[in-house]
Amino acid sequence: MNFGFVLPYGDASTAGEMAYAAEQAGWNGFFVWEPVWGIDAWVSLTAAAMRTQTIRLGTMLTPLSRMRPWKLASETASLDNLSGGRVILAVGLGAIDTGFTAFGEVTDRKQRAELLDEGLDILTGLWKGQPFSYQGRHYQIQPTDFMPPPPPVQQPRIPIWVVGAWPYEKSMRRALKFDGLLPTTIDPQHGARQPKPGELREITGYIREHLGTDSPYDIIVEGETPGDNPNRARKILQPWIQAGATWWLEAMWNAPRNEEGLQLVRRRLEQGPPLIK
Secondary structure, X not given: OEEEEEEOOOOHHHHHHHHXXXXXXXXXXXXXXXXXXXXXXXXXXXXXXXXXXXXXXXXXXXXXXXXXXXXXXXXXXXXXXXXXXXXXXXXXXXXHHHOOOOOOOOOOHHHHHHHHHHHHHHHHHHHOOOOOOEEOOOOEEOOOOOOOOOOOOOOOOOOEEEEEEEOOHHHHHHHHOOOEEEEEEEEOOOEEEOOOXXXXXXXXXXXXXXXOOOOOOEEEEEEOOOOOOHXXXXXXXXXXXXXXXXXXXXXXXXXXXXXXXXXXXXXXXXXXXXXXX
C-alpha cells in the first residue's frame, strides 16, 4: 500500500513547506484540494514540486466538469515536466456545495457528467500532442500549431484517478478507462460516502472481473490514523488492505482552520505514514 497526505488547507508557501516535510517523513504522495475560489491548487503544487524530489503530487480532487480542459491539460503537463513526472490527477464531478451556485457553475448532475467525459477526452487527447481535434456536445476543438507545449513526462499519460459511484455502471465504467478509482457509494439517507471495507471488497471484485487480476489499477481510500499508535493504525488499515485498496490518503478534513489546526496537521504529517507489517 502507498500512503499519501492531503493538506486540508493552507497557502502555496505552506504547501511547499509541508510537501518537503512529507517527503522527509516517508509519505508517497502529497495532495491539495482544488476549490472553486481559493488558493490555487496548481500554484500550490508547483511550490511543492520546487521543494521536493521524489514524492508524487496531486489534487484531491479536481472538479473537471467546471474547468476548461485545455487549461488543465496545460497545467498538468507543465507540472509533470517541472517535477520530472510526479503528477497524479484525481477528477470527479465535484461537490456543488463548495461554491458552484455562487459562481454560476453548472450544477445539473447529468450535464456535469457529460462535461467530465468530454473533458477527459480532451485532456488525454491534448497530452498526446498535435494535431488534435474534437467534436463533442459541449466542446469543439480544431488542431493548432501555435506554440504547442511539450507532452507530459509520464507516458502513455499522467495517471488519472476517477470518482466512481458504486454500483452505477456508467460511473464505474468511466473510472475503469483510466488508472485508479476513488470509490463512493450513494446512501439514500446520507448521500455520497466512502464505501466500507466490506463494500470495497465487492467493488474490487467488479474491477478484477472487468480488468483482470494482472492489470495495474489503483484503488484509493482516505481517513485518519493515529501517528503515535502503530498498533491502532494497523487495525484501521488492515481491513482496507484486505479489501484491495492500494492507496491510503491521510485526510484531516476536520482540522480547525487556524494556526492551531495547522500545527496538528503538521504534527501528524511529520509522524510519517503507518508502518504495515
